[in-house]
Every structure is written in C-alpha cells, then in structure tokens.
Amino acid sequence: MLTIENLRTPLVGPVDLDLEKGSFTAISGPSGAGKSLLLRAIADLDLNSGMLTLEGTEREKMPAPVWRRQVAFVPAESGWWAEDVRDHFTETPDLGKQLEAVGLKDALSWQVSRLSTGERQRLALIRALQLGPKVLLLDEPTSALDPPSVARVEMLMKDCTARGCAILFVTHDPDQPDRLGARHLYMESGRLSASPSRQDAP
Amino acid sequence: MSGYQALTYWDLVAASIFLVLNAVFSIALNLGLARTLIVSALRMTVQLVLVGLILKAIFFAGSLWWTLLAATVMAAFAAREIRARQKRRLDGLLGVGLGAGAMLLAGSLVTLYALAGLIRPEPVWQPQYALPLFGMILGNTMTGVSLGLDTLHTALAQGKRDVEARLLLGGTRWEATRPALRQALRSGFTPIINAMAATGVVSLPGMMTGQILSGIDPREAVKYQLMIMFLLGGATGLGVLGATFASIWRLTDTRHRLRLDRLEKR
Numbered sequence: 001m002l003t004i005e006n007l008r009t010p011l012v013g014p015v016d017l018d019l020e021k022g023s024f025t026a027i028s029g030p031s032g033a034g035k036s037l038l039l040r041a042i043a044d045l046d047l048n049s050g051m052l053t054l055e056g057t058e059r060e061k062m063p064a065p066v067w068r069r070q071v072a073f074v075p076a077e078s079g080w081w082a083e084d085v086r087d088h089f090t091e092t093p094d095l096g097k098q099l100e101a102v103g104l105k106d107a108l109s110w111q112v113s114r115l116s117t118g119e120r121q122r123l124a125l126i127r128a129l130q131l132g133p134k135v136l137l138l139d140e141p142t143s144a145l146d147p148p149s150v151a152r153v154e155m156l157m158k159d160c161t162a163r164g165c166a167i168l169f170v171t172h173d174p175d176q177p178d179r180l181g182a183r184h185l186y187m188e189s190g191r192l193s194a195s196p197s198r199q200d201a202p
Numbered sequence: 203m204s205g206y207q208a209l210t211y212w213d214l215v216a217a218s219i220f221l222v223l224n225a226v227f228s229i230a231l232n233l234g235l236a237r238t239l240i241v242s243a244l245r246m247t248v249q250l251v252l253v254g255l256i257l258k259a260i261f262f263a264g265s266l267w268w269t270l271l272a273a274t275v276m277a278a279f280a281a282r283e284i285r286a287r288q289k290r291r292l293d294g295l296l297g298v299g300l301g302a303g304a305m306l307l308a309g310s311l312v313t314l315y316a317l318a319g320l321i322r323p324e325p326v327w328q329p330q331y332a333l334p335l336f337g338m339i340l341g342n343t344m345t346g347v348s349l350g351l352d353t354l355h356t357a358l359a360q361g362k363r364d365v366e367a368r369l370l371l372g373g374t375r376w377e378a379t380r381p382a383l384r385q386a387l388r389s390g391f392t393p394i395i396n397a398m399a400a401t402g403v404v405s406l407p408g409m410m411t412g413q414i415l416s417g418i419d420p421r422e423a424v425k426y427q428l429m430i431m432f433l434l435g436g437a438t439g440l441g442v443l444g445a446t447f448a449s450i451w452r453l454t455d456t457r458h459r460l461r462l463d464r465l466e467k468r
Contacts, residue, residue: 043370044457044458044459045366045370045460064458064459065372065373065374066372068370069371069372073370075363075367075370078363078367079363079364079368080367081364081365081368081381127371128370128371131371
C-alpha cells in the first residue's frame, strides 16, 4: 500500500519499507535512533528525499495536504491551537461513538489546558482517524495510558486495520507488537533492521 | 493670532534646569540614574543640533539629490532598527531585507502619494515637506513592521507543535499559520490604533502642537494632523501586512512544511 524507497534525511536513512494493506508494523529502538524523525519524514514534515508511493501514486505528484490526509501522522506530543477541545474536531455523526470507544465521551466540552497527557494522546488519535487515512503513523500512541486505556486504543487501531488501513507505530512496550500481530522492526542510528543488533535495544 | 516666539540658546539652558535637578536628586539619593540621564540628554542634544544644521543645509541647497540622500540615510537607520528589534529573525540577507523592504515599499508609496496627490508642494520633492513626512511615515511603519515580525517569529517558533498539528490534519501552510499571523498583525497594528484612539484627548499630537505654537489656526493644524494620521495608519498597515505575509511565505515551503531552519539561531 505504502512503499518507501531510499528515504533519507540528514539523520535518518536510507530506509526502505513496505506497508501492507491492513497490517501492523512496529518500530522500537533506543531514544535518539531517529524513530520519530522517520515518521516525520514519511509525513513530509521535514526536508527529505526518496521515493514514496501510496497505492501507486507518487508523493510528489499530490499536494502535501492531500498526502497528509491519507498518510496521517500522530506525534508523541500533539499540538492544540484553540482553547476548547471542540474546535479541533469536525463534528461528524460517528465522532461521539469514537470518543466513547476511548473513554472520553464528554471530552468535546472540555478545555485543552485541562487535559492530561493521556487524554491528549487519545484525542489526537481520534482527530487523525477523522481524516479517514489509508496509512496511520503513530508515535508511541499508548505511552501515557493506563492498561484499560491501552486496551481501548489498541482496539481502535485494530478496527482501523480491519477496515484496510496500514499502521506503522513506534513503541517502547515490548509486548505491544505481539499483541497486535505486528511485524517488528528495530531502529538504530537512523537505520531499520529486522532484529536488534545490540543487547540493550528492547 | 500671535506671531512666532523664537527661542534663544539660553532659553534651552534654562529649560534643562529641571532635568539637571533630577540628576542632582539621583546623585543625592544614590539612584544611579544620573549618568544615563545625562548621557541620553547630551546625546539627544548633539543629534538634534546636527539634524537642525543638516536640514538647514538641505533646505538651502534645495537639491533633489541631497533630499534623496537624506531619505536614504533615514531608511538605512530604520532598517537597522527593524533588524535589532526582532529577537528571532530570518537568516541571511532577508533578516534585514524583508522587514526593511516592506517598510520602504509601504513608506515610499504613501509618501509619494501624499506629496504628489495631496500636499502638492512645488517642486514635489521639496525637502521641507518630503523629509519630515517621510520620517514620520517611516518611523511608524518601522515600529509596526518590527513588532509584527517579532511577534510572528516568536509565535511560530514557540507554537511549532500547534502549526504542525494543523499541517498534519491536511491544512495548507496559510491555514496552519493563521493564528500566528493574526497575532502578528494585531501586535503590529496596536500602536497606530492606540495612537488614533487617544490622540487629542490626553495630549495634542507633536506635529499639531508645533503648528499651533508657530501660529497656525488650530483648525488648519487639525486638518494636517488628520491627514498625517490617515497616512501613518495606511502605511503601517501595508508594511505590516506585506512583511508578515512575506515572512510566512519564507518560513514555509511549497510542500507545506514549517521551515524554522530559516530562522537565524542566536
């Protein structure tokens, strides 16, 4: 579905990666290895070079906003530009159901400044899902969550792949890739590999 | 209507007596202000006396080239000031060029319009009209542009995550920077809006005071002041708009990325 060839930034790459329709791919590795930078580069947020194609269409053939709506990236720390949570969402019929699925039924009427890190994380995921993306790039989507919330978010992620989207996520939780049936990759000094080369890499 | 009362240099010395008194108090109370107070007063005196001499010479020469040279020097000082007033600025030549360019374009356009279309001195560039008018317009545009750019660059650098959140949700670079732009425009416009709101209620504007003191009918002085305020507002607005839009254009790229790497690192 998403094919990445020879992706490079000053600190990352070259990276080659194929994401299959309806699949999970997990990346782990030490801090500073370039995991977040890789996701940023795929979303075209930083200068990068390489050949990226989504279902046969080259990235550079479409405007960046169109690309980012189809290849949605949720950073580890999300950005909020208005005071009220409501202003960050398009109010669609199934928004309420999605919020309920992550345990934040009433969040729309809350203020952003009073959200906890975990609440922000879950809301940012819902916000990205509203775009109806074909590929989801998630940077530590469950790092600040308690176990029940982790289960809810993983449920949501599975719903997404069941509908055919591909999910690439960064995680430090050693059991999460297996729970989701993900292909597990490791990243060190900007390069991806199928197994960790050092002992200390999780 | 009374005539114009010329001042002697002794009058000026007498006028400075309260300032000197302040310096004495500062020394007596050990406030440590005497030195800066005296230095700035002396500096101001030297600057203004020099400006008086130079203006007199330029008015006397009545030459287009000297007038243009004086305008160029004024613009260069204003450009330097815009650069200095930004905590974060664009890298390379644009760090000074973008703000200065916007200020100069807006300032010259409005000055030329006022000279050729409204005041119509003979010749149009007559330094008695052109230089003070250009100076006032330039000064206000300079303040607006530097405030606007400083606010914009700070808002983008500190709000990087928010801007990128909007980009990630499929916003264009203009949509994503809208809140920062609005903040920048508001802060660039604030001084001139405040000036328009308060003018005449608390203090009379300096130029109008000057005209009244030199014996002009207050109603005529008011007309001149109103014209100046409209021109200042217009020039500031154009300058701030131009500078902030150009800066956003520079700090993003055609792939709708936020390019803070194009801000100078300090």
